[in-house]
Amino acid sequence: MDSCDVLIVGGGPAGSACAWALRNRGCDVVVMDKAAFPRDKVCAGWITPAVLDELRIDSREYAQGRVLQPITGFLTGTIGGSTVLTEYDRTVSYGLRRCEFDYFLLQRCGARLRLGEAFHSARQESGEWFVNDSVRAKWLVGAGGHFCPVARQFSETASPNDAPAPVILAQEVEFEMTDAQQAACDVSGTHPELYFCRDLKGYGWVFRKGNVLNIGLGREHETRLSEQVAAFCDFLHARERIRFALPTRFHGHAYRLRTHVPRVSALNVLLIGDAAGLASTHSGEGIRPAIESGLLAASALIGNGDLETVSARYAARLQARLNMGHVAAPSHWLPSAARIWLGQLLLRTRWFTRHVVLDRWFLDSQKPALMT
Secondary structure (H helix, E strand, C coil): CEEEEEEEECCCHHHHHHHHHHHHCCCCEEEEECCCCCCCCCCCCEECHHHHHHCCCCHHHHCCCCCCEEECEEEEEECCCCEEEEECCCCCEEECCHHHHHHHHHHHCCCEEEECCCCCCEEEECCEEEECCCEEEEEEEECCCCCCHHHHHHECCCCCCCCCCCEEEEEEEEEECCHHHHHCECCECCECEEEECCCCCEEEEEEEECCEEEEEEEEECCCCHHHHHHHHHHHHHHCCCECCCCCCCCEEEEEEECCCCCCECCCCEEECHHHHCCECCCCCCCHHHHHHHHHHHHHHHHCCCCHHHHHHHHHHHHHHHHCCCCCCCCCCCCCHHHHHHHHHHHHCCHHHHHHHHHHHHHCCCCCCCCCC
16 A cells, blocks of 8 residues: 555646645655656646746756747737737747646656556545555545546535636647648747637637647637637638648647635545636636646645644635635626627727736736745
């Protein structure tokens, strides 16, 4: 029987960040994941400099043999509409490949790894968890993404006072371009492109990272997503942003936007990252909140106190950091057509695009890096 202080189920950025912080404080940690790493992960793949600061990663060191595309601007607009070019005098974000980034974080976290092993069962005896009848742990951390098995087993139904958590469905493709495809791609690596759907219920993106291209589209509760994705690709071809046939197989994924702190049915269980539904309500960005939740969970676990104190400490810190439970509702007093008209109008203005859409929603630049 393998024993540890904390068993983390899920080896993505949330789980790796939590394990790294715990190991730095001397905790015995095991990370379990059903996948063998490195593995592909459906994700647009971009982070802000704050993420590197939070994880104490040297960008020059990371870029050795890995993709780390500096981003200094954006081209934004609506699908079929006009665009706005926004320039910065510094690097405001980085494009990366999740197959590389996640593997890097997992390798450096210092935890003992049980890869290629799925979570099947958890039972509690004398205040400890026995997982798969092979690992014993004092604490269980669910970090397995939107379909995390720990979250499925231990999540409690939200309070009636909590706003329902919107689910975003997305499809995307990422591939290495040939020399001919690179010549037929007008998307700039330093300027990713973001195109909002005309009804403002989602957006499409095109990110170029050297010779790697990532294209995708996400929408809230979308039942005809494949049609929306096909229309977006037709738009990119019509605008001649890409002048070659795209791979036909797009991959799908889902995530919940954050509305409230997750509740669990056992005191010595914590949920982090997409397992807790922490993606940004405005951009859907999930890597930074995943990493920050992992760091906050680690700091709560390291502190003194009984099980209830630790769980309450994590919930309070998570709510304070991510403003959960204080999500501003859209202007529902406006008719739907008026909201769409106003939104499209604002997206054509340089001030709103830069200071609200990019600085606040996508870059979260008003929030300094989390230091725990």
